[in-house]
Amino acid sequence: MFFRRTRSIPEEYLQNIGAHDDLLRALFVMTQFDGRTVLDGVDLAIRRGEIFVILGPSGCGKTTLLHHMAGMLPPTMGSIQIDGKDIYGIPPAELDELRTHMGFSFQHGALLNSMSVLDNICLPLREATQLPEMLIRDIGRIKLDMVGLIHAQDLEPSDLSGGMRKRAAIARAIAMDPDLVFFDEPSAGLDPITAAEIDNLILKLKTVFGITMVVVTHDIPSAFTIADHMILLLDGQQLAKGSPEEILSSKDPRVVNFIGRTMPLADPAKVDILNYVAGVDSRLPEPRGANS
Amino acid sequence: MSPSATESVAILMPSRFDRETVPALLQEVRRGIHEGQHRICLDLREVESFDSAGMALVVGALRAAREAGLQIEIQGVQDSVYDFFSLVSVERLLEEPQALPRPGFIEGLGGLALPLAEGSQKGAILIGRSMWGWVLSPFRGQKLRLGKIAEEIFQAGNGAMFIVALIGFLLGLILAMQAWVQLKIFGADIFVADMVAVGVTREIGPLMTGVLVAARSGSSIAARLGTMVINEEVDALEQMGIHPNRYLVAPKVLGLAMATPCLTLVFCTMAILGGWLFGVTTVGLDAMAYIEQTHQALRTADILAAVIKGATFGALIAAVACSLGLGVRGGPEGVGRATTRAVVTSIFLIILVDAFFVLFVKLGA
Structure with a gap:
């Protein structure tokens, strides 16, 4: 078979992860390039109709994970399941058919x-x-x-x-x-107004079409604007996972450090989020563009 | 005359109004419009499943009805369908831009000739500017970059040596064979040596070497410079105060102008060797007699002509390739276009310049 899986996942492990109505699941995904570990044991479940954001600094393995999920690159170990089917275990023709129900927006178009x-x-x-x-x-x-x-x-x-x-x-x-769309850094390299327009477009597509979307970004304001759920990666490992509120309330110093460092203090909305994270303000600020 | 109730037709859309059902519905809507009903009503009240294909059908029907001067009404729009329409402007979608008229025969001919003329003009300007910039560079405190020129000579010369030698040898062999077929009728077998030596040195050698260099080095230069333009490397050079004409073009023009005459001489020598081999092995000529005959036939002017032609063709190829490479627009597609045009324009210009050489020699004689 063209696609390879080096090791199977234990059955009891599969049964314990994720709800069965999830559209996409990544189970214990581990990836190595030339002996270098890029992703190390990433688990996630994406529900139908939600926007799932993969957040993390450059080089943390976000795009590699997205390529795994979109059927473009099999992981070294682990499984990617769409509608309960391991996409690297099905025949290539079936994967091609599955791809017609997916869209992919590449970083540079x-x-x-x-x-x-x-x-x-x-x-x-x-x-x-x-x-x-x-x-x-x-x-x-x-x-x-x-x-x-x-x-x-x-x-x-x-x-x-x-x-x-x-x-x-x-x-x-x-x-x-498509039922499922992947976005690789949709707002990277854009001015704030154009980036906000792209965020609004993604939110509109979700509202009107109910498309499930997986968005890779390192733009924290954008991530918190659009995400229903998110995962934070650092050096190929999952640091935190959950709703934006859960991520913001994480006490893990690496999470706090990443979010704090990537938000310039000039923006009052971002200062509010930092105050919330630091416990100065108990009110969670409204995400940007949430009402538009 | 006012429209009566019988002049209107209602088309009820099914619950699935999507990619699966739309092709069949399109026929129905077209029929309704074609039959010239005054008023058409698209009834969407039963629609449960709706996608872009359904929307495209509605837009297409609106456009066709507008063109046919019919009224069209859309009824029973569900919330989900309305949401879909809220993302676009139907008025904008109905304004299909006019396609550009296709060029006629004369315009087509002009379209073919224009790139050739443009390439030649740009190449001539570039050759002048780059050489002028290069010559002046020591007076401006800039380096002549002789090492870069040597590198270009090595790349264009050494890289093409084997293929030029092989083709030269085979062509000499073929030429001798063809000449012998005619000359043996008159018992003038020994003149095969004259035919090969003069023919190859004066015409075929420089011409064939030029074509090979255009295909090999010209295309490579156009592609390399085109890629540099796309990656903004050329802009970066200019921004740093390094003029691309002096830095990129001059070494290539000089390199090819020096490498091509050397390759031409290799081609001619190998062709004469091919002719000699045929003459000695097949025709039965004496090996030394063939060499002596070649020596008598060839004049210094012939060899000089080969060298001058080679240098001219080399500079020409480099100039055309550089000008087209530096003029690349439109990403990788542009690089492909520039590479093809560099080879075609170079070969055309080589033949044109060769014709001028012949004319010049004839008029001078």
Whole structure:
């Protein structure tokens, strides 16, 4: 078989982890590259319709974990289950079929430069559905309008700015109306306004379509704005796991240090969160953009 | 005449109004519009499952009805469908931009010729600017970077040596074979040596070497510089006050201008060797007589012409490849386009310049 699993997970371990109605579960995921451990025993469960954030500093294994979950890279050990099926244990054709129900928004867009923005969005529809061309074009335009890029449909990807490229990548990720979408650093390298727009877009997609979303980020304000649940990774190990409130209330000094260090004190909203974490203020501040 | 009730048609959408059912419904909606009913009503009251395909059908129906001058009404919109529509502007979606007209035959021809003319012009300007910058560099306190030129000579020369020698040898062999077929009729077998030596040295040698260098080094230079442009390395050089013409282009132009004549001489020597081998082994000519005949046929001017042509072609290839490489836009796709254009333009210009050389020699004679 093309995909490999080096060791199986004990049955009693599988039974004790996660609720059975979870859409995606990662069980004891361990990854090594050239003998170097990148992920070490990560467990998580993602519920249907929620936004799950994987948080952590650069190089902590966030993107590797996301690639494992999206069926792009099998872990050295452990299991990734979607709807209770180990995605690296099923036949490749079944995994390909499963992929048509997933979307992936890459960090730098990964748009195909040989075609226009609209053709990039329409590509999965043309290849994986039997829909007539007229409908495919309209679906592509609908997705572009959702991300505010309909005016750029005929542009080449190289003509887009960083923010536009990310939005186009999101439009392509949702082109097939997927049940599960993965975002790799959706707001990295963007100005705060564009980053907030992307956060709002992700929240809207969750509200309207009920899509389950897994978001990798190192942007803490963004993570606390959009997350229903999150996991904090450090050097490939899970440091904390739970709702944003649970993460904020963690007394683990490494968690407090990571959140404290990555929030500049200039922003009053962030100062509120720090005060809450430090116990100065007992009221949990409202996440940014939660009411929009 | 006002529309009557019979002129309107209602299409009831099923509970599943999604990717699975939409292709069949599209036919129904098209039929309704085609039959020219004054008013069409899309009834969504029973819709439970709705996705982008359903929305695309509604948008397509609205557009088709607008074009046909019909009224269209959407009824029974559920909250979930309404939420979906709230994410987009239907008015914007209905404004499909006009496609650009396809170019005609004459425009198409112009479109083919323009890149060639553009490449030649840019190459000529670049060659002038880079050489001028290089010559002036010691007076501006900058280095001549002779080591970099030597590196370019080694890369273009040493790397292509084997393939140039092999093709030269085989071509000499083939040329001798073809010449002998004709010359033996007149009993002039020994003139195979003249044919190969003069033909290869004056024309085929520089031309074939130029084509090989364009394919091998020209494409490589265009791709390398194009990738540097995409990675903003060229901008970084300029920002540091290092002009790309002097730093990148001049060593490549000089390197190729020196390596190509050397390769041309290797090509000619190997071709003469190929012809000699054929003459001695197949035609039965005396080995020393063949060499003596070649010696008599070749003049210093022929060898000089090969060297001058080689140097000109080398500089030309480097200039075209550099100008197209530095002009790359549009990511990896642009690099691919520049590489292809560098080879095609270089080969075209090599043949054009060779024709000018012939004309110049004829007029001078």
